[in-house]
Amino acid sequence: MKPTKTAEVAKAVALLSLEKFATTTRADFRFAPLNVLLLVVIYVIGLGVHLALHPFSMEAVMLCLGSALCLAVLLRLTQVWEVLVILGTADGLAIFLVLRPESEVLLATVVVALLVAPSIQIAYQWERAVVLRFGKFRGLRSSGLFVVVPVIDKVAQFVDQRIRVSDFSAETTLTADTVPVNVDAIAFWVVWDAQKAVLEVEHFHDAVALSAQTALRNAIGKHDLAELLSARDRLGGEIQKVLDEKTSAWGITTQAVEIRDIIIPKGLEDAMSRQAQAERERQSRIILGTAETEIAEKFARASEHYQDNPVALHLRAMNMVYEGLRQKGSMIIVPSSAVETMGLGALGGLTAFGRGAKGGDGRKKDEPSEGDES
Numbered sequence: 001m002k003p004t005k006t007a008e009v010a011k012a013v014a015l016l017s018l019e020k021f022a023t024t025t026r027a028d029f030r031f032a033p034l035n036v037l038l039l040v041v042i043y044v045i046g047l048g049v050h051l052a053l054h055p056f057s058m059e060a061v062m063l064c065l066g067s068a069l070c071l072a073v074l075l076r077l078t079q080v081w082e083v084l085v086i087l088g089t090a091d092g093l094a095i096f097l098v099l100r101p102e103s104e105v106l107l108a109t110v111v112v113a114l115l116v117a118p119s120i121q122i123a124y125q126w127e128r129a130v131v132l133r134f135g136k137f138r139g140l141r142s143s144g145l146f147v148v149v150p151v152i153d154k155v156a157q158f159v160d161q162r163i164r165v166s167d168f169s170a171e172t173t174l175t176a177d178t179v180p181v182n183v184d185a186i187a188f189w190v191v192w193d194a195q196k197a198v199l200e201v202e203h204f205h206d207a208v209a210l211s212a213q214t215a216l217r218n219a220i221g222k223h224d225l226a227e228l229l230s231a232r233d234r235l236g237g238e239i240q241k242v243l244d245e246k247t248s249a250w251g252i253t254t255q256a257v258e259i260r261d262i263i264i265p266k267g268l269e270d271a272m273s274r275q276a277q278a279e280r281e282r283q284s285r286i287i288l289g290t291a292e293t294e295i296a297e298k299f300a301r302a303s304e305h306y307q308d309n310p311v312a313l314h315l316r317a318m319n320m321v322y323e324g325l326r327q328k329g330s331m332i333i334v335p336s337s338a339v340e341t342m343g344l345g346a347l348g349g350l351t352a353f354g355r356g357a358k359g360g361d362g363r364k365k366d367e368p369s370e371g372d373e374s
Contacts, residue, residue: 046109
């Protein structure tokens with residue numbers, strides 16, 4: 001199973017590479033599966049006409065079908081007019097030498113197949129094709145089928161007009177406060193004028209990525225580390241504005257720039273962590289001191305109500321004692337001034353008061369004494 005999966009993956013990668021090559025300026029046209037089908041069908045039709053006019057020949061069948069398959073594979077791999085001309089000439093010469101004087105139909109088949117099959121081009125829904133004729137700009141072709149003149153015309157590039165995402169980074173760049181940082185970012189951009197993007201810039205995707213990296217480095221050098229960490233959106237907006245001003249002349253719009261990650265040195269990260277902990281400790285102490293101040297102010301206001309009201313103070317003291325003695329085994333320390341206001345006497349008075357609350361001599365009211373016989 002593993003070799004099969006590996007082969008499938010390799011095949012998919014190869015097909016993707018061919019599609020990407022067809023969209024670059026190195027290819028003259030896109031030889032898609034439709035073009036392969038047209039080439040093989042024209043060869044089969046020519047072979048049928050040849051066999052209808054001349055006696056059956058296995059050499060003619062093998063030569064015709066073999067030529068069709070070889071040309072389809074080689075044109076699919078190369079996608080340039082030079083290979084088409086060279087292979088077509090070699091194929092026509094081989095057919096003439098092997099099948100003369102009965103080679104006129106197959107020779108015409110070769111010419112028709114090599115002229116028709118690559119001339120039918122397809123642009124996908126999201127693409128625009130830039131066509132050159134004799135090296136000069138001929139026009140843009142929208143999505144769908146279109147025709148090019150063999151050898152004379154060249155599809156300079158198939159431009160993808162969907163929103164693209166490019167990642168870029170700035171490694172070991174100094175901030176305004178001389179802190180080395182590594183920043184990763186992504187840019188969202190779109191080609192709105194395929195003509196300018198292809199004719200004005202050699203490799204516009206590389207130009208966008210490098211320009212974004214330069215703008216990122218410049219933006220980092222203008223801001224402190226604290227600003228980079230706390231205002232990522234603003235930094236991305238600044239980079240997007242600078243980048244869009246540069247790429248607009250290329251027919252490209254930069255829609256957004258987002259900062260993905262900011263990496264600082266490990267030692268500085270530890271120091272900032274300790275600083276943050278100390279700051280939180282300071283804040284907690286300030287909050288605690290503020291709470292103590294507010295509590296003291298509340299007590300001071302409460303004392304104003306008790307100052308000239310001995311009855312209220314007496315009731316408050318009685319309530320404190322009651323709350324303390326209500327719990328079993330509890331001990332309460334009452335200031336002497338509070339005791340005097342309650343008229344309970346010394347500590348013995350408090351003890352007697354406690355026993356009374358429990359039931360006379362410290363026992364519950366329903367417990368018999370030692371002297372009770374019955």
